[in-house]
Amino acid sequence: MALIELTDLSYDYPNTCGLDQLNLQLNAGEFICLMGPNGSGKSTLLRILSGLEPATQGTYTFDGQVITTDYLADPQDRQRLHQQIGLVFQNTDVQLFNTSVADEIAFGPRQLGLSEAEVAQRVTDCLALTHSSDLRDRVPYQLSGGEKKRVALASVLALNPRVLLLDEPLNGLTIAAQQQMLTLLQTLQAAGKTIIMASHNFKQVQAVAPRFVIFNADHQIQADLTATELTAQPDQQAELLTL
Numbered sequence: 574m575a576l577i578e579l580t581d582l583s584y585d586y587p588n589t590c591g592l593d594q595l596n597l598q599l600n601a602g603e604f605i606c607l608m609g610p611n612g613s614g615k616s617t618l619l620r621i622l623s624g625l626e627p628a629t630q631g632t633y634t635f636d637g638q639v640i641t642t643d644y645l646a647d648p649q650d651r652q653r654l655h656q657q658i659g660l661v662f663q664n665t666d667v668q669l670f671n672t673s674v675a676d677e678i679a680f681g682p683r684q685l686g687l688s689e690a691e692v693a694q695r696v697t698d699c700l701a702l703t704h705s706s707d708l709r710d711r712v713p714y715q716l717s718g719g720e721k722k723r724v725a726l727a728s729v730l731a732l733n734p735r736v737l738l739l740d741e742p743l744n745g746l747t748i749a750a751q752q753q754m755l756t757l758l759q760t761l762q763a764a765g766k767t768i769i770m771a772s773h774n775f776k777q778v779q780a781v782a783p784r785f786v787i788f789n790a791d792h793q794i795q796a797d798l799t800a801t802e803l804t805a806q807p808d809q810q811a812e813l814l815t816l
């Protein structure tokens with residue numbers, strides 16, 4: 574059984590279509606890159622997968638549980654989903670609100686009611702994993718864009734989710750920092766996490782992501798290809814390089 578299953582899933586904003594009739598199955602342990610033009614629906618899909626919004630139509634099933642409006646309205650159910658599937662936002666400023674990096678990373682585990690010893694361990698582990706130990710006592714909003722991305726990822730990892738959703742995690746990073754982020758995501762996948770990232774940076778991700786789900790401007794899935802299948806489609810690759 575797929576970990577994530579979307580059936581005829583659509584999402585409408587008040588005056589715009591966000592997603593149109595998606596059918597998709599994603600398995601536990603996969604590394605998937607969502608691609609497509611600006612406004613095609615990548616961020617909307619990540620928000621729905623993370624449980625921030627219910628679908629307008631169709632079905633989202635996570636690990637056998639249908640994620641309905643009622644499910645998301647129940648605080649305990651909602652928290653259960655958030656613990657399993659964590660979203661690193663495109664704009665990390667909306668995600669970072671504590672006065673120190675250590676408190677930022679501790680926030681989620683404290684909400685879960687973990688002991689202070691466990692919280693401290695998770696903070697130390699997640700700082701190390703994201704190469705951010707030197708940032709421990711810094712003020713999050715004073716960090717550089719790349720540092721903020723690492724801290725936002727560390728704060729999501731601190732909840733030990735099964736699935737990591739990342740919205741344009743390479744944006745604003747130097748080439749070296751982009752490589753470091755991709756290597757880290759590969760390490761997390763090797764440790765058993767499912768990675769789902771939106772990116773328009775095909776050059777950087779093509780050698781890393783094994784599967785590409787590609788949206789068109791009509792908010793539909795245009796193609797769902799393995800990296801090997803994609804190498805056999807030069808037209809599709811050329812299109813991705815223009816994003």
Ligand SMILES: Nc1ncnc2c1ncn2[C@@H]1O[C@H](COP(=O)(O)OP(=O)(O)OP(=O)(O)O)[C@@H](O)[C@H]1O
Pocket residue numbers: 586587588589590591592609610611612613614615616617618773
């Ligand atoms: N809060 C909102 N209110 C109304 N329409 C929205 C809102 N957010 C997104 N949209 C619209 O929904 C569609 C999908 O947007 P979305 O942000 O999911 O695309 P995207 O593929 O992530 O784009 P980008 O690559 O620019 O981040 C677009 O037409 C967008 O204008």
